[in-house]
Amino acid sequence: MDETFLAMLDRNAGHADAFDDRFDGLEHEQHPEAVTVCCSDSRVLQDHLWGNDEPGRQFSCGNIGNRVVQRTEEGPRVSGDVLYPLAHTDTDVAVVVGHTGCGAVTATYDKLTDGSSEPPGIEHCLDLLAPGLEPGVDLLPDELAREDAVNHLVEYNVDRQVEFLMESEDVPESVQAVGAVYDFQDAYDGKRGEVHVINVDGETDPDALRERHPEIDSRVQRRWTY
Incomplete structure (x- = not known):
């Protein structure tokens, strides 16, 4: 057995010791407060970045590019991974989390x-x-450095995923959709590891966001308005 997996099992033993009694009342149902869809990048510890260590609190989804879209016979629809808690567990907050350097x-x-290409699974x-x-x-913008271009598009992608959620007939109107960017490259003002809010229910203008949601004033920050 590979030493890497053996070490993972050792860490799981510690996890089980700490979590053994945290599943009381959750064995047969869940009602998470929020569903988050985050990029499945090893540098982005999705539950950890929210300080979440309680089973049942957060429904965490991950994929490359923090996508909420999947293909179906009926065309593009909200991914079942994201939609499930919105449709079945009374969850009414959906958070799309992009990250710098995606x-x-x-x-x-x-x-x-x-025209660069990737293996078929990645191409999909x-x-x-x-x-x-x-x-x-x-x-x-013209003559934008490659790293800056990517981080501009990280925001643009988060906006598109939030937009798709809001326009979907499958997502209840009561759901609040939030878009954010997790920064570990010092691309924003703040500490590495901070989440910066860039979109709430389709509103992307930082001044408007601060006015509507003064309680998150210090966390609203965008690199790019377009």
């Missing part, structure tokens, strides 16, 4: 600008991101 956004940018994911990102590529 590899999926980078690969989609390369695909759209120079990029093809779900590309229709939303393509207009953003065209809007990028």
